[in-house]
Amino acid sequence: MTNKVIETFDLTKEYKLKTGGKILALNKINISINEGEIFGLLGPNGAGKTTLVSILSTLLQPTSGYVEIYGLDIRKHANAKKIKHKIGLMLGAEMVYFRMTGIDNLKFFSRIYRIKNSSQKIKDITTNLGIYHKLGEYVSNYSRGQKLRIALARVLLIEPEILFLDEPLLGLDPKTTRELIAILLALNKTILLTSHQMHIVEQLCGRIAFLNKGKVIKIDKQENYKKLLSEFVRISIDILDNNKKLELKKELTGLNYIKNILDKKDGYLITIADNKYYPDLLTCLGKYPVQKFQEIEPTLDDVFVELS
Amino acid sequence: MLKREHLKTNIIQIYSLTVKDLKLKTRYKLEFLVEFLAPLLSLFFPYIIFNTLFNIEEGIFGTYYSRENFLLFVLLGYCISTLIFLLWNYKDLFYDEKTWKTLNAVIVAPVNQFNILFSYFLSGLISKSLPLIFIIVICYVLFPIPIPYLILVILVLICISITFAGMGFILGIFEIVNEDISASLAVGISLISLVSCVFYPIEIFPEQLHFFIKLNPLYYYFDLLRLTWWAGIEYREAISYITIYHILIVGIFTIITPILASYLFLRIYNKYGISGY
Numbered sequence: 001m002t003n004k005v006i007e008t009f010d011l012t013k014e015y016k017l018k019t020g021g022k023i024l025a026l027n028k029i030n031i032s033i034n035e036g037e038i039f040g041l042l043g044p045n046g047a048g049k050t051t052l053v054s055i056l057s058t059l060l061q062p063t064s065g066y067v068e069i070y071g072l073d074i075r076k077h078a079n080a081k082k083i084k085h086k087i088g089l090m091l092g093a094e095m096v097y098f099r100m101t102g103i104d105n106l107k108f109f110s111r112i113y114r115i116k117n118s119s120q121k122i123k124d125i126t127t128n129l130g131i132y133h134k135l136g137e138y139v140s141n142y143s144r145g146q147k148l149r150i151a152l153a154r155v156l157l158i159e160p161e162i163l164f165l166d167e168p169l170l171g172l173d174p175k176t177t178r179e180l181i182a183i184l185l186a187l188n189k190t191i192l193l194t195s196h197q198m199h200i201v202e203q204l205c206g207r208i209a210f211l212n213k214g215k216v217i218k219i220d221k222q223e224n225y226k227k228l229l230s231e232f233v234r235i236s237i238d239i240l241d242n243n244k245k246l247e248l249k250k251e252l253t254g255l256n257y258i259k260n261i262l263d264k265k266d267g268y269l270i271t272i273a274d275n276k277y278y279p280d281l282l283t284c285l286g287k288y289p290v291q292k293f294q295e296i297e298p299t300l301d302d303v304f305v306e307l308s
Numbered sequence: 309m310l311k312r313e314h315l316k317t318n319i320i321q322i323y324s325l326t327v328k329d330l331k332l333k334t335r336y337k338l339e340f341l342v343e344f345l346a347p348l349l350s351l352f353f354p355y356i357i358f359n360t361l362f363n364i365e366e367g368i369f370g371t372y373y374s375r376e377n378f379l380l381f382v383l384l385g386y387c388i389s390t391l392i393f394l395l396w397n398y399k400d401l402f403y404d405e406k407t408w409k410t411l412n413a414v415i416v417a418p419v420n421q422f423n424i425l426f427s428y429f430l431s432g433l434i435s436k437s438l439p440l441i442f443i444i445v446i447c448y449v450l451f452p453i454p455i456p457y458l459i460l461v462i463l464v465l466i467c468i469s470i471t472f473a474g475m476g477f478i479l480g481i482f483e484i485v486n487e488d489i490s491a492s493l494a495v496g497i498s499l500i501s502l503v504s505c506v507f508y509p510i511e512i513f514p515e516q517l518h519f520f521i522k523l524n525p526l527y528y529y530f531d532l533l534r535l536t537w538w539a540g541i542e543y544r545e546a547i548s549y550i551t552i553y554h555i556l557i558v559g560i561f562t563i564i565t566p567i568l569a570s571y572l573f574l575r576i577y578n579k580y581g582i583s584g585y
Contacts, residue, residue: 057416060581077578084418094409097328099335104328111324112417114317138335154413 003035005162005190006056010065013051013214025051027214028065033192038184040205040222041194047211049194050091053164056192057089069162085113088160092167093147095154096139102126102150103135106157113158125153128183145176152180156187163191169200232259233275237285238267238292248288255284266291321419325427326434329401333435340435347389347439354382354507371509372538372549380451381534385507386443387465388530390436392501395472397432398425398480399490406484406582415582421574428480429473440465453540461540464533467562471529474565481573485580505530528557 011029014022026048033039041049054060056067058080070086072079089095096105103122110118126132129149134142139150148168155163168184169177181203184191195201201208202222209219218225239245245267252258252270257280260271267290272281285293334340358378373381405411414424448458475497482490503517504526510518521527532554539546 054581059412059416061578081418084416087416089412089416091409091412095413097332097410098408099332100328104331108324108328109413109417112321112414112419114320158417 004032005035005037005070006031006033006192007068008032008052008056008065009068011052011055011062011067012064013048013055013060014063024214026055026062029211029214029216031209031216031219033190035190036188037207038191038193038205040201040208041192041211042196042198042201042208043194043211046213048214049211050166051214052211053089053091053166053192053194057087057164058084059089085158086161087164088155088158088162089164090151090155090166090168092170093144093151096147096151098140098147099138101136101138102131102142102153105139105150106135106153109154110157115157115159118157121157122153125156126150129153129156130179144171145173148172148180152183161189163187163189165191165193167195168193169195169197232271232273234296235270235272235281236264236267236292236294236296237270237290240289240291244288248285251284255281269296318420318423321423322427322430325414325419325424326430329427329431330434332404333431347386350389351382351386354385355379358382371511372535372542372545373509377451377538377541380447380537382507383443383447383450384534384537385530387440388468388506388533390440390443391465391468391472393436394429394432394469395476395479395497398428398473398476399483399494401428402480402483403487411484411582421577422570425473425477425480425570425573428476429469432473433469447537451537451541453537457536457540460536461533464529464536464558467558468529468533470562471526471565474567474569477566477569477573481576484582485576500524500526503527525557525561528554529561532558 008029008031011026012024013026015025016022029048029052031039041052043049051060055062056069056074058074061075067074069083072083074080074083097108100108106122106126107118110122115121122135123132126135126149129152131142131146131149131153134146134150139147142150148171152168155165165184169180172180177200181200184204191204193201193204206221207219208222208225210217210225218228237248239248249261249268252261252268255277257273257277258270259273262269282293355378358373362375362378402411405414415421444461453461479490479493479497482493503513503521504524505513505521510521510527510531513521532550535546535550535554539550
């Protein structure tokens with residue numbers, strides 16, 4: 001039996017607009033996250049991901065509905081206080097003092113959390129994250145990747161049972177991204193992760209909730225998301241003559257079985273409703289200098305575009 | 309045992325938060341030095357004005373200000389100006405921490421919110437303690453008073469600090485939840501400060517304004533500070549200016565302001581949270 005660590009019940013957050021109206025940032029959100037699970041939160045900008053993370057981490061009160069973490073309703077001040085020791089929040093590379101050195105930051109947070117044996121832990125964590133040698137420098141002098149690492153070190157230092165990571169790997173080079181993904185996977189903790197980087201969500205998350213305009217559109221395992229698109233066929237088309245490229249797009253747009261056309265360097269990525277339309281499509285493409293025609297696997301990126 | 313541990317946690321948190329604030333304040337050493345020296349320049353204008361006025365006519369104000377003591381009151385005015393920093397400190401710090409998102413990191417931690425407010429107070433007081441002590445020593449050398457009077461003066465300065473901090477809590481919380489309100493409050497406080505008689509006696513203002521100035525509690529704090537020092541030198545004259553309102557208003561507002569402000573801080577924060585970033 002799985003242990004539900006986080007559960008939301010009709011969670012709603014409304015913001016008043018300066019123009020006088022209201023905006024629903026979250027609309028009756030019901031999600032649950034199990035112990036040890038890495039749960040992904042996907043959605044376009046303004047979908048409500050950060051608002052949801054802020055409420056779950058006790059930073060913000062919902063307008064209605066509630067959240068239970070370890071069975072405790074965190075709207076109550078006493079309950080929120082109890083779970084604060086158990087949660088770690090990371091909002092990108094922020095939440096550390098850029099005007100202080102790395103070591104001063106980590107010492108400060110270890111003191112307010114009253115972490116025992118903090119010097120050794122700081123050394124272990126920062127060595128593992130590859131920033132031990134930078135600790136004596138002001139964080140403002142760190143590179144983007146190093147800032148993310150020190151922000152992650154701050155969260156790991158407090159040894160939380162639940163991690164809320166908002167865009168934790170944004171703007172990193174592929175090597176660093178791989179290293180940090182390996183570190184996150186090895187943590188074996190309950191993690192709620194928001195990201196726009198589909199490959200990161202694919203590598204890390206078991207289940208994914210897709211949010212749009214404050215509503216949960218879908219919660220499912222990532223393989224089921226891909227099945228969503230299995231009924232569609234994705235085709236990559238490369239065309240030799242650049243002058244003919246626009247002409248081809250015009251013609252493809254006119255075909256009613258074509259669901260989506262995305263530009264790429266040498267041609268297009270198209271989505272068709274069924275492979276029964278292949279003969280018709282091939283007849284159409286025959287008029288153009290097509291170099292390559294290849295069916296491809298749908299990715300979470302495609303799901304993202306499809307759902308948003 | 310549990311209470312002792314709780315107390316230890318609070319002390320460690322206040323210490324850590326205070327040290328952190330001081331480190332942030334001293335990040336750029338020259339900036340810190342300028343902050344220290346700039347208010348000293350503000351002493352010149354009141355000094356020049358009083359010097360000129362008293363050269364024209366002695367007892368021009370019909371008050372306890374005179375050629376002999378105006379320098380003392382200008383120096384005490386500097387102490388008040390320095391302590392006003394405690395009020396604006398909350399606005400500035402909350403704004404910085406909000407934009408850096410470090411306020412999120414501190415609030416999401418198991419930190420008592422009173423500890424955050426108190427540490428800001430302490431770091432503000434420590435960062436301004438050097439110029440404050442320096443000026444009080446100068447006052448003491450130029451206008452010596454018996455030690456009990458000096459203790460009373462320090463007590464009034466503490467009352468002023470606590471009240472400024474309380475006002476700072478309110479300004480600070482609106483800096484977190486709604487900067488429009490915070491900006492409006494800041495204008496209001498600046499206006500009140502202008503008619504609080506920090507450097508000048510009430511008599512310098514038009515008589516029509518006296519009634520409004522006397523509605524302002526801060527006026528009584530600053531007047532009491534000057535009169536307490538002056539009582540150590542010219543007891544009879546000073547005591548004739550101290551009224552029951554001075555004692556009552558300073559006593560009541562010193563207690564009420566921080567309590568009410570802390571209550572408002574927690575209520576408003578818990579209801580609205582951080583907004584704007």
